[in-house]
Amino acid sequence: MKRSSDPGAAPADWEVNWNKPHVWPKPQGAKLADSDAVSVAHRKYRPDLAECALVLIDVDKKAFDQVIEARSAQDAQQGRALAARTYKTVVPNMVRLVEFFRKQKRPVIFVQWGWHRYQYPPLGARKGEPVVIKKTRGAFGDSDLHAILQRKWINTCIFAGADTAWCVASTVRGAIDHGYRAVLVEDACFCAEQRMHDATIATLGWNQAHILTTKQILKLSR
Secondary structure, X not given: OOOOOOOOOOOOOHHHHOOOOOOOOOOXXXXXXXXXXXXXXHHHOOOOHHHEEEEEEOOOHHHHHHHHHHHHHHOHHHHHHHHXXXXXXXXXXXXXXXXXXXXXXXXXEEEEEOOOOOOOHHHOOOOOOOEEEEOOOOOOOOOOHHHHHHHOOOOEEEEEEXXXXXXXXXXXXXXXXXXXXXXXXEEEEEOOOHHHXXXXXXXXXXXXXXXXXXXXXXXXXX
């Protein structure tokens, strides 16, 4: 391909070659059918509990109820659906996860905005369990979460909490940027809008975070 004498210029014949398909080199022994091998391995991944901590993000009863009330005022049907998911699925699953990690003697770390005060009794931090206070959506931005995880020799973070599309998503991406494996427990996350929850799960699950259910986490053993 001919190149212009200007080192910053595009090749002189770029327009001619624009629509020609680029043939990427294929790794030795690879098959075309293996093109999604990374995605398959990503979906099949199961964490080693001995390397995990549960990170519960921005759980606050008053905040949850305010969101449900606001959604109900806009659309009564959506409000009822959100309340049902919150109190029949999400909160009970959070409780199950916390109880499981405590029973397995694995770290439970509570992350919250500084103004969160209203907690469900089973989800309150016990003596010795870290409570990380943040002022940004992502907990890695302005808190000591990373330092706490390092002191506890954590390689994998199991995330649950609120809001899926905001603080949970931001913290998950922060974890990945800091070199952790990130597991997002889909049915233990609160979100104001189901469509945003679904979109975030689909996006993060695309070879970023590992998307699992509470039932799958509870089957893990040390």
